[in-house]
Amino acid sequence: GAHILVLGNEKGGSGKSTTAMHLLMALAAQGRRVAAIDLDSRQRSLSRYLENRSRFIADNSVSLEVPVVHTIARSELNSVDAAKAEEKERLMAALSELRSLCDVVVIDSPGSDTNLARLAHAQADTIVTPLNDSFVDLDLLARVNSTSYEIEGPSHYAEMVWEARKHRAIADRSQIDWIVMRNRVSSLNARNKARVEKVLAALAKRVGFRFIPGLNERVIYRELFLKGLTLVDLKKTAGLGVSQSLTMSQVAARNELRRVVEALNLPPVAE
Amino acid sequence: GAHILVLGNEKGGSGKSTTAMHLLMALAAQGRRVAAIDLDSRQRSLSRYLENRSRFIADNSVSLEVPVVHTIARSELNSVDAAKAEEKERLMAALSELRSLCDVVVIDSPGSDTNLARLAHAQADTIVTPLNDSFVDLDLLARVNSTSYEIEGPSHYAEMVWEARKHRAIADRSQIDWIVMRNRVSSLNARNKARVEKVLAALAKRVGFRFIPGLNERVIYRELFLKGLTLVDLKKTAGLGVSQSLTMSQVAARNELRRVVEALNLPPVAE
Ligand SMILES: Nc1ncnc2c1ncn2[C@@H]1O[C@H](COP(=O)(O)OP(=O)(O)OP(=O)(O)O)[C@@H](O)[C@H]1O
Ligand SMILES: Nc1ncnc2c1ncn2[C@@H]1O[C@H](COP(=O)(O)OP(=O)(O)OP(=O)(O)O)[C@@H](O)[C@H]1O
Ligand SMILES: [Mg+2]
């Protein structure tokens, strides 16, 4: 069945939806059959990005792939337990439909601790956790000592992933590959960056993830949202009012994104 | 009673907790009696920032103000309606205690649409909404046309503030001052910035907020989190292992923060 890739981080604004969209399009460009599940039925950033893409394609009669996205509606039931059961049903229905049709299903989680996010984490083969270069973001993974920078203990989101791994081990004995990906990295702030990296290296061993350099802060990762495009599409959309003037930074961005895709270690593309 | 200042934006990671902490300390430095309410009982970024501050003060025997913070626990009740009632009780209890003791109560909301966030918005005299220079963030305020950049309609968060204003008008006929504050602004990306600004200017008129330049992306706004300090404290903490080597950027940051405080148009400081 499909490889399930979950974008997860209960810290808001770490870059889950942005990374989800860019991985989706990069994996599609490799020839994989991809689809998406959006667990944030209120913000719907990923669904909106793909709706914008469909509209752009229609308005410009251009032929570009638009992966299918299932938005999982949150339950409105008045009993918390009944609501959780209803949401589980909805997620599993979407998953069982897509698993047989795709090579990779990309699941975007909301920036908070929700029932749907927890269920999806337990279904993941790979969890990708984007993270700002910031001790504020790191606080969701671990408590850090302010003088020695030593790790004092795991925090909520690390515990949430641990729970998900426990569920998978019990359910089907399979492992979850957890990747922490730095995002919105700037070329400045060497000291703060070095400190964050040191903590991440220690935390990776202790909590069981691998971490990758990820994506720099680049306007190209967000300025195409309204058109539903990504830098992966830019060759095909030349002359459609999408500026080509960022070429140097685009090449760097392409390589950056390519390195993230390679770091996923997905099974080779089906023939 | 106290002026109620709510940091609100259901978009995650827009900078609510960072802005809450810096406004809290800047207002305290003006001689105002301040306190905080943290509505995010899971992430608790603001509460954690203040806990780190208390620990730093204790470990270094330095005398710095630590404003009181009430973290409002989310309800665990199994009925959604009963949970909402319990949360309302908790928030109103914290507010009534602090209103009589303070000049300003700063309330930090979570990055999602929650019952507590909605209740707090309806109690606000001022709502400050930080916003990244990004159409992804803007999508929570309004739907924007991808070719004309015209506003097609309000989105979830604009509607949420509208609801809060309606409640206040009915309850006590008072107005809510809504300020949208750009955050994490970079000096690059002139074209994307100009487009976002144009949409914000049009949206401000239509949806009823005023927008201010806000805060640039600066590592000083996040690298002091573990010590619980802000740039407002730096004179007092010289020689306590807190580097003074960012002086030029610090001066610019101080002025930036001061302009935000002035833009709040709060009543003059009590004698
Ligand atoms: N690498 C990047 N370069 C530039 N901007 C970025 C990058 N990654 C994310 N952004 C911007 O940062 C903001 C947050 O990103 P995004 O919405 O993808 O995060 P998220 O984790 O999905 O947030 P939420 O928790 O609200 O779902 C958005 O304005 C987005 O456009
Ligand atoms: N002006 C700024 N300069 C540099 N870094 C910033 C700035 N504002 C916020 N950040 C960083 O951006 C990230 C998000 O900020 P913050 O946690 O304050 O947002 P939030 O809106 O409270 O998020 P959430 O929705 O998760 O509550 C954090 O890593 C923070 O340190
Ligand atoms: Mg998102």
Ligand SMILES: [Mg+2]
């Ligand atoms: Mg916050």
